[in-house]
Amino acid sequence: MAPAFPFSAIAGQDEMKLAMTIAAVDGSIGGVLVFGDRGTGKSTVVRALAGLLPTIRAADCPYHCNPDKEDTLCDHCREQIQSGKALNVREMNVPVVDLPLGVTEDRVVGALDLEQALTRGEKAFEPGLLARANRGFLYIDEVNLLEDHIVDLLLDVAASGENVVEREGLSVRHPAKFVLIGSGNPEEGELRPQLLDRFGLSVEVSTPEELHTRMQVVRRRDEYESDPKAFVQKWAEQDTEVRERIEKGREKLPHVEVTDEILERTSTLCIALGTDGLRGELTLIRAARAAAALEQADQVELKHLRQVASVALRHRLRRDPLDESGSTTRVQRAVEEHLPA
Incomplete structure (x- = not known):
């Protein structure tokens, strides 16, 4: 394979x-x-x-429970701990x-x-x-x-x-x-x-429209299919860097601060777009915090909100029969107005 x-x-x-x-x-x-x-x-x-x-560290059970969080264990793992037995733990x-x-x-x-x-x-x-x-x-x-x-x-x-x-x-x-x-x-x-x-x-x-990008995609795919193992090895260092960014981002995430100003800007943007409920704001804040953690930033900044606003909100907009522009365009317009660079 x-x-x-x-x-x-x-x-x-x-x-x-x-x-x-x-x-x-x-x-x-x-x-x-x-x-x-x-x-x-x-x-x-x-x-x-x-x-x-x-x-990840996982218990040796069909649900690969997290051995470090007892409140999330399955019945089998919980019974094993209550009987005084240690869980068998593995890396997977x-x-x-x-x-x-x-x-x-x-x-x-x-x-x-x-x-x-x-x-x-x-x-x-x-x-x-x-x-x-x-x-x-x-x-x-x-x-x-x-x-x-x-x-x-x-x-x-x-x-x-x-x-x-x-x-x-x-x-x-x-x-x-x-x-x-x-x-x-x-x-x-x-x-x-x-x-x-x-x-x-x-x-x-969407399908890339830039000539350079299309050529790059085709060249890399052709190279991969010619010799998958060699191609994967060629990109191993870059993939390791991304993996390390994710690991460091997970460690940093609980320590990233969200200020009242950022919360106010987030709510203002969602009100302007007319998003239903508060799930959009919660998701936008969490996504911006994760983006900040990936950069090892100490707090969420406006640039992080701008970076993730489209992906967090475009599918939460009500349809406006008077506005023929797509949801992405509507979000981008609101971002330019309420989160200026």
Whole structure:
């Protein structure tokens, strides 16, 4: 199996790469939605991010619980600690799980282990994709084509951070905190508003129009397909630098200050744009804080708000029949007015 395309080698999609690194620094932002033309590297960026992320410490259980946070442990790990036994801890890569279209509900949430039930006569739980994605990323390609009942499941779990399964005499509750990554082509249908609102950041990608960028993309892709291992090795140093930035950003994040002035500017911008609810402001603040942490800044500045305003707010605007300009243009106009450089 060929290694993933290097994250650093991806050209022409700077906004998408920024959104992914911000989500990697602060998983509470709510994930990333990537909408755009076919063949623009949407899936490539997700796969590349998976190979870039730092390893995590995990308990040796189906949900790879965080051994340093007892309140988030599954029942099995909690029982083990209460009985006086130490958890078996291992280092593992951050899970990145694909959720395919047409997937069944049992495959997503988990179900009765039929093999064990038939061979041993025991009722046992077979974890699903949500269990595998805990503490990692759940990736849905063509997310706008996902069936409604699966969307409802994801909304419930994303809101609670827990997956609850009660069926066939089983009652199982386990942690399911993940960063949701969705990609799709807007020509194939719109996303349900309830799911759209759950994505923290939204990225619009398009085919590059600059000649130099197009040539760069084609050259790098051709070089990668000719010799994947050599190409990955060529970009290993740059990918290491990005990984270190993410690690340092995570460490810096709790210490980044958000002043009252920044909060006031954020609320003023959201009021001007008429965003629904307060989720837009919370996401904008969190994204700006993560952007500041990536730069090792001590506090959020106006430049950080400007940097992330479009990705945090463009999918939260009400449709204005009197304004034919796109949501990105509306956000940019409001940023120029209320967050001048």
